Amino acid sequence: MHRHHPRVLWAQRKDVVYLTIEIADAPEATINDQSIDFECEKEDKKYAFHFDFFQPIVWKESKKSNSTRVSFYILKKADDTVWWDRLYKEKGKLNFVHTDFSRFVDEDESDDEKPAHPGMDFSQLGMGGMGGMPGMGGMGGMPGMGGMGGMPGMGGMDFSQFGMGGMPDMGDMGDDADHEGGSGDEEDDQADTN
16 A cells, blocks of 8 residues: 655744644644654555654643644744754655644744744633623724725826727617616617617
8 A cells, every 4th residue: 555645734933843734533643752653544545654853842741632634733842942944854855744834933033923822722622612702893994094095196097098998888788767877868868779
């Protein structure tokens, strides 16, 4: 049986690494402070991978969340002064490992610009939902912002010079004088049909 690799996404912060394995109803990966092993069989396909982490993690202080679509891990870095160049120790590219741009920040970006643990499904930790915030309905637009208005300097521009043509002859549209949008002027309507 040919071995396949599930798609693996990763991103990091100063103190943690986010790891997502994208495969439905997958078993938990086997993770220790140095490496990760994953293996499962789905629809007659065997999925598996192994690699050593770029730097050690502290598995006992890490978190995990499995859903029906993905397995998500927040791995605690053993040394939070090291910014990882990649997820795995081996040099070269593992084609199934990709950057998780929904959680990605540059090394020099502030950690408080992003939520501490985006994407973590806390409902599985028994905390429940918060519900809506009372009194917050009808927020509306931003006051004092007004509309965009027109573009300055565009008044009276003749768009026919751009080869766009004008409106087609509307005389063949039927007798809609008593409907909204009709002229209501029967003499004009009769003159157009003659």
